[in-house]
Amino acid sequence: MRKGAKVAVVSTACAVLLGGAGYGAYNVLSAIGGDGIALAAADPDDPLDAEDVREASSAFFDAWEKGDGYAAAAATNDEAAAGALLNGLSEQASVGDVRITPQKAKGTTVPYSVRATVSLDGRSERLAYDTELTVVRGRTTGKPLVDWGPTVVHPELKEGDTLVTGPSDVPAIETVDRDGKVLTAEEYPSLGPVVDQLRERYGSSAGGSPSVELVIRHAGQNAPDTPLLTLAEGKAGTVRTTISAAAQKAAEEAVNQYPESSVVALKPSTGEVLAVANHRSDGFDAAFQGRLAPGSTMKIVTAAMLIEEGVTHEGGPAPCTEDAVWQGQTFRNVTGLVPNENATLADSFARSCNTAFIKLIDEVEDDTLTRVAQERFGLGRDDWKTGIVSFDGSVPPSGGPDRAANAIGQGQVQLSPLDVASVTATAKTGAFKQPYLVSPELDDRRLATARGLAPDVAAQLRRMMHLTATQGSGRDAMRGLGPDIGAKTGSAEVDGQELPNSWFTGYRGDVAAAAVAQQGGRGGEAAGPIVAAVLRAGG
Incomplete structure (x- = not known):
């Protein structure tokens, strides 16, 4: 028994x-x-022994090798989902002649190698990869079963994905930088998802011809296919981007030093994106699509509002107190910041004093920050057309404590590194230039516009950002970058996190950059070195 x-x-x-x-x-x-x-039935909580793991995995492997998707699915704890994907391997993906080589089990986990043949219309190619499965007890039967998930079939599959073999929907592309240098995902890993999007959008008009491929077809709407294997080469078209290979390389290396980090660099004079890099466990393009509280980098927009509305100016009063109360909520500064009741706006900006900005917010209306963000900086209107999917920020009108919190980049404000880099670019030149990765001439798309800043407002922001970079909270990160520099630090508190998200933005000449490192601490500690490395590489 x-x-x-x-x-x-x-x-x-x-x-x-x-x-x-x-x-x-x-x-x-x-x-x-x-x-x-x-x-x-056995108790579902009974421990599994080595024989249980061997029997369950062997039953799954044997059925899969025989091409019996139904039997393989029956050896899992989600027969319906497993059956749909496993049967699709032969029907949709043309995968056959499967050979599986299990490795030594590690507890209840069995690593294994898959070797198979993908064949279509007389063309065949070998497919090889490694993945793993875990054996669990069924919750109702207690029987040892394979714990189902798409990665059991292929390590790059996610929920809802399928494998499909056939002519590509769009031809392959060769992505090149602003000077014609080829940009590959092997050399610049962060650009892999970017290249997939560019192919989806521009492959049909880039002069190429389709190939025959095995691809992952993603469940998400508008998500481009991920090619896994090419059976017949098509002709690749060419898509020129605004990327600088030198800046991109520096960005890739910089984010790799910090987990969960992202950076964007662009040219303030044109809006051209010079680099976009992410180092994240989930593969998400947070650089362009992130929706995060930007912390004190938002004070660039808030300072512009205070100056424009006549509340104060760079040499005007902005007392930095130990705390500030706004509609029942108490706001404080970062630990170690010494209060200064006689501080000017420039002083409080450079040292990133929260309470100074909280005390001044009473002089404006609930929607004033929203209006300035939209009209002057082009944020939060959902009309940027960068060439790939991007988020152009959210600065909603807010009452109560959130009005004050928004002013220091908390509350309901959400931005991406792309948005913050654009804010810095607007402060640098006084003119809003919508960021873009692909020239609008390629597809006649219309770029977003905004009024930009009055010359005097822009000049004051530049001087305050220069002070921050040379004498304030950004000086350590920006040291040695030359005379034409400016910066703003930020740290954003997030519920449930031990450390805040580290934000930093800065400019050097005609390059502006912004970075975030989630749970990276203060702005100068993680995001600061990332931005400095990209600025040092130039455009």
């Missing part, structure tokens, strides 16, 4: 009637289907 099974006598009369019948009685009982005896 299998480990964990129990014999339950459910009828005393039956037990007496058959008592002493021995082996024959066991066979009778088994044959009558449990009228007298019920075989209870």
Whole structure:
């Protein structure tokens, strides 16, 4: 009898009637289907032994190798989902001749290699990859089963994805930088998702011809296919981007020093994106699509509002107190910041004093920050057309404590590094230039516009950012970058995080950059070095 099974006598009369019948009685009982005896399932919480793991994984592997998707699915704990994907391997993906080589199990996890052939219309290519599965007990039967997930079939599959083989929907592309240098995902890993999007959007008009490929077809709307194997080469078209290979390389290297970090660099004079890099466990393009509280980098926009509205100016009062109360909520500064009741706006900006900005917010209306963000900096209107998917920020009108919190980049404000880099670019030149990765001339798209800043407002912002970079909270990160520099630090508190998100933005000449490192601490500690490295590389 299998480990964990129990014999339950459910009828005393039956037990007496058959008592002493021995082996024959066991066979009778088994044959009558449990009228007298019920075989209870193993407890789902019973531990699994090596034999359980071997039997469950072997049953799955054997059925998969035979091409029996239904039997393989029955060896998992989600037969419906597993069956749909496994049967699609031969029907949609043309995958056959599967050979699986299990490695030594690590507890209940079994690593294995998959070798298969993908064949379509007389063309064949070998497919090889490594993945793993885990064995668990079924929650109702207690039977050892493969814990189903798409990565059991291929490590790059996510929920809802399918594998498909056929002519590509769009031809392959060769992505090049602003000077014609080829940009590959192998050399610049952060550009992999970017290239996929560029191919989806511009491949059909880039002069190429389709190839025959095995691809991952993603469940998400507008998500481009991810090619895995090419059976027949098409002709690649060429898509020129605004990327600078030198800046991109510096960005890739910089974000790799800090987990969960992203950076964007662009040219303030044109809006051209010079670099976009991410180092994240989830592969998400937070550089362009992130929706995060930007912390004190938002004070660039808030300072512009205060100056424009006549509340104060760079040399005007902005007292930095120990705390500030706004509509019942108390706001404080970062630990270690010494209060200064006689501080000017430039002083409080350079040292990133929260309370100075909170105390001045009473002089404006609930929607004033929103209006300035939209009209002057082009934020929050959902009209940027960068060439790939991007988020152009959200600065909603807010009452109550959120009005004050928004002013220091908390509350309801959400921005991406792309947005913050654009804010810095607007402060640098006084003119809003919508960021873009692909020239609008390629597809005649219309770029967003905004009024930009009055010359005097822009000049004051530049001087305050220069002070921050040379004498304030950004000086350590910006040291040695030359005379034409400016910066703003930020740290954004997030519920449940031990450390705040580290933000930093700055400019050097005609390059502006912004970075975030989630749970990176203060702005100069993680995001600052990332931005400085990209600015040092130039455009």
